[in-house]
Amino acid sequence: MMSPELADVQEARDRIADSVHQTPVMRSQHLDAHTGAELFFKCEHLQKAGAFKARGATNAVLSLEESEDVAGVATHSSGNHGAALAMAATIRGLPAYIVMPANASAVKKSAVAAYGGEIIECESTLAAREAMLASVLERTGAVVVHPYNDPRVIAGQGTAALELMEQAPDLDVIVVPVGGGGLLAGTALAVKGLNPRIEVVAVEPEGADDAFRSFGLGSLQAQTNPNTIADGLRASLGELNFEIIRKHVDTIITVPDAAIVDAMKLHWTRMKQVVEPSGAVGLAGVLEHPERFRGRRVGVVVSGGNVDIDHLPW
Amino acid sequence: MMSPELADVQEARDRIADSVHQTPVMRSQHLDAHTGAELFFKCEHLQKAGAFKARGATNAVLSLEESEDVAGVATHSSGNHGAALAMAATIRGLPAYIVMPANASAVKKSAVAAYGGEIIECESTLAAREAMLASVLERTGAVVVHPYNDPRVIAGQGTAALELMEQAPDLDVIVVPVGGGGLLAGTALAVKGLNPRIEVVAVEPEGADDAFRSFGLGSLQAQTNPNTIADGLRASLGELNFEIIRKHVDTIITVPDAAIVDAMKLHWTRMKQVVEPSGAVGLAGVLEHPERFRGRRVGVVVSGGNVDIDHLPW
Numbered sequence: 001m002m003s004p005e006l007a008d009v010q011e012a013r014d015r016i017a018d019s020v021h022q023t024p025v026m027r028s029q030h031l032d033a034h035t036g037a038e039l040f041f042k043c044e045h046l047q048k049a050g051a052f053k054a055r056g057a058t059n060a061v062l063s064l065e066e067s068e069d070v071a072g073v074a075t076h077s078s079g080n081h082g083a084a085l086a087m088a089a090t091i092r093g094l095p096a097y098i099v100m101p102a103n104a105s106a107v108k109k110s111a112v113a114a115y116g117g118e119i120i121e122c123e124s125t126l127a128a129r130e131a132m133l134a135s136v137l138e139r140t141g142a143v144v145v146h147p148y149n150d151p152r153v154i155a156g157q158g159t160a161a162l163e164l165m166e167q168a169p170d171l172d173v174i175v176v177p178v179g180g181g182g183l184l185a186g187t188a189l190a191v192k193g194l195n196p197r198i199e200v201v202a203v204e205p206e207g208a209d210d211a212f213r214s215f216g217l218g219s220l221q222a223q224t225n226p227n228t229i230a231d232g233l234r235a236s237l238g239e240l241n242f243e244i245i246r247k248h249v250d251t252i253i254t255v256p257d258a259a260i261v262d263a264m265k266l267h268w269t270r271m272k273q274v275v276e277p278s279g280a281v282g283l284a285g286v287l288e289h290p291e292r293f294r295g296r297r298v299g300v301v302v303s304g305g306n307v308d309i310d311h312l313p314w
Numbered sequence: 315m316m317s318p319e320l321a322d323v324q325e326a327r328d329r330i331a332d333s334v335h336q337t338p339v340m341r342s343q344h345l346d347a348h349t350g351a352e353l354f355f356k357c358e359h360l361q362k363a364g365a366f367k368a369r370g371a372t373n374a375v376l377s378l379e380e381s382e383d384v385a386g387v388a389t390h391s392s393g394n395h396g397a398a399l400a401m402a403a404t405i406r407g408l409p410a411y412i413v414m415p416a417n418a419s420a421v422k423k424s425a426v427a428a429y430g431g432e433i434i435e436c437e438s439t440l441a442a443r444e445a446m447l448a449s450v451l452e453r454t455g456a457v458v459v460h461p462y463n464d465p466r467v468i469a470g471q472g473t474a475a476l477e478l479m480e481q482a483p484d485l486d487v488i489v490v491p492v493g494g495g496g497l498l499a500g501t502a503l504a505v506k507g508l509n510p511r512i513e514v515v516a517v518e519p520e521g522a523d524d525a526f527r528s529f530g531l532g533s534l535q536a537q538t539n540p541n542t543i544a545d546g547l548r549a550s551l552g553e554l555n556f557e558i559i560r561k562h563v564d565t566i567i568t569v570p571d572a573a574i575v576d577a578m579k580l581h582w583t584r585m586k587q588v589v590e591p592s593g594a595v596g597l598a599g600v601l602e603h604p605e606r607f608r609g610r611r612v613g614v615v616v617s618g619g620n621v622d623i624d625h626l627p628w
Contacts, residue, residue, distance in 0.1 A: 024338070045586045107583070265623065269421070272359045272619035274586040305586035309579065314624065 001240055004151040006193025009158035009186060012059040016156060019058045019091055020048050023160070025167040030270045035286055036294040040168035042160055045275050045305025049111060051232075052160050052183055052303050053084035053147070059156030060145045061088040070094060072142035076122075076129035078231055079108025080304050081147035086117030097142050099132045105231065107308040126236060148182030149238030158186025164299045165194060172296040173199040177281035177303050178211045178252065179233030181241025187301065188248035201292070202245070202252040203285030205230045205260060211237045212252045215245065229257045229313050232278030232304060253292075259284040261313055267302070277313065279304040315554055318465040320507025323472035323500060326373040330470060333372045333405055337361050337474070339481040344584045349600055350608040354482035356474055359589050359619025363425060365546075366474050366497055366617050367398035367461070373470030374459040375402040384408060386456035390436075390443035392545055393422025394618050395461035400431030411456050413446045419545060421622040440550060462496030463552030472500025478613050479508060486610040487513040491595035491617050492525045492566065493547030495555025501615065502562035515606070516559070516566040517599030519544045519574060525551045526566045529559065543571045543627050546592030546618060567606075573598040575627055581616070591627065593618040 026041045044052035064070050072095035075085050082098035089096035096117040100109060101124035112119055122132040137144060146153065160183070161174060174191055178184040188200050204211050205228035213221040220242045226234035237245070260277050263284035267275040282300040286293050340355045358366040378384050387403050389395060390413035403410035410431040414423060415438035426433055436446040451458060460467065474497070475488060488505055492498040502514050518525050519542035527535040534556045540548035551559070574591050577598035581589040596614040600607050 268588050268623050272364065272588040274582050274588055309582050310628065
């Protein structure tokens with residue numbers, strides 16, 4: 001796999017421009033006062049299909065050669081990437097086969113179904129997901145679009161940071177949640193390619209801290225038995241992602257689930273924005289490590305808003 | 315009391331411009347497809363203090379003569395106007411005395427307190443509120459700013475519609491919730507003053523339908539024992555409000571609480587916006603009376619977002 005570069009992120013932006021939203025950047029006087037920082041929230045919960053994942057999935061689907069006789073696209077996903085890929089597949093009129101753990105949230109399953117994706121359930125382990133995906137590929141002849149360990153997906157996810165740097169000039173730091181590492185790797189490529197002076201800080205749940213450990217040890221560590229409310233961040237960091245992250249990311253910090261829930265509630269009550277746990281991890285990082293951000297201009301990527309409002313974590 | 319006119323709304327806009335937000339207008343592809351209309355949501359849940367009430371309260375406070383020796387401002391309110399008046403009072407450095415029914419929501423009480431307002435609790439009947447307010451005025455010498463039956467408040471509330479007509483040109487109809495009638499009267503003045511071709515449709519909960527009855531009968535009917543989830547719309551229509559509404563509003567429709575909850579959930583899940591029950595009443599009207607709106611460009615005022623997220627109505 002070729003590692004993507006800034007130019008790939010820029011090309012992705014042109015490729016997906018007509019298919020995804022340029023999401024707004026929101027401010028909050030209350031949260032600025034609360035943190036002592038100037039916070040610029042990049043609202044990817046307002047993205048199509050409710051998460052930044054639409055960017056990478058759309059870039060991957062639109063990167064398929066028009067001439068290719070593609071039988072469909074397939075992936076495994078706990079939710080947001082699945083819905084995003086199903087949505088992107090409709091642009092090319094392709095079937096989408098989405099392998100989902102049986103314990104994926106109902107709202108994420110119904111989003112996949114709403115875009116016409118075919119859901120194939122499996123156990124929630126990485127091994128079970130990969131085995132089921134292999135069998136789906138064999139049965140359907142579909143092309144796999146991995147949720148994060150894919151250069152087209154990484155380049156697509158980086159387009160949010162390109163927009164954010166234009167919408168909020170002169171940022172000192174950009175804060176991004178990390179799970180599999182697609183958003184973080186794409187963001188790091190975009191930010192360091194355009195303005196290496198901007199710090200890139202990743203935030204990870206304590207209960208799924210493989211990126212934190214991998215970054216510290218300098219070698220890829222697997223995530224076994226993740227235990228966090230942030231269901232979008234339970235995946236193991238990808239190899240391609242890790243190579244980019246170790247090169248371009250400045251630091252990775254971790255946050256407990258309690259801080260994630262607090263941040264989520266602040267998004268809801270103060271900004272009136274429905275943000276899912278994984279989407280609130282950036283703000284949780286700012287709240288947990290205030291000294292790092294005080295007095296600075298901080299871009300925070302709010303990565304998703306797909307919550308089951310009938311089952312809230314409080 | 316002088317009845318306000320379009321010019322008062324326009325002056326209010328200039329007066330409050332530096333003190334309140336010009337809120338954004340949001341679209342939703344899903345809700346457009348669902349209703350067959352083009353919907354333009356005026357996001358007053360993103361207004362300061364979380365509701366359009368900031369406009370009227372700020373206009374009232376800033377209309378007090380600078381030279382006047384004002385001892386403070388006071389009102390009775392189930393919540394959003396109280397928080398808005400407490401917020402507006404801080405602009406002039408005035409104390410704010412807010413009479414609230416003991417059963418007002420915790421989140422609305424804490425908003426008043428957060429702006430430094432002094433809360434005085436009373437029974438939830440209109441008579442009890444007015445008696446308590448009278449005693450507060452006697453004790454403090456404060457100036458009363460009624461939540462809706464006040465020309466300065468009506469003019470202030472109308473500024474949201476002035477913005478909406480610029481942000482979403484060529485609307486066919488503007489849909490507004492009605493409780494005491496401040497927002498509706500102000501909107502009607504703004505809309506009919508500038509472009510009488512635009513239809514003004516008010517939406518009211520079935521369980522607090524005094525505006526609907528008053529409008530139909532041509533004389534002001536009191537609201538006794540309101541029974542609706544939309545706690546911001548339980549008040550009785552004001553006299554001044556009714557005079558403006560009967561002159562300038564095209565129609566009033568009612569919606570059951572079930573439709574309000576459905577609309578609220580759509581705001582949350584599809585638009586990722588935290589909207590309170592009263593704030594979702596406009597969309598509820600569109601959903602309940604689809605034939606009235608299909609194929610038209612519809613402005614919908616989303617009036618507030620102050621929900622107690624620990625106690626959701628589902």
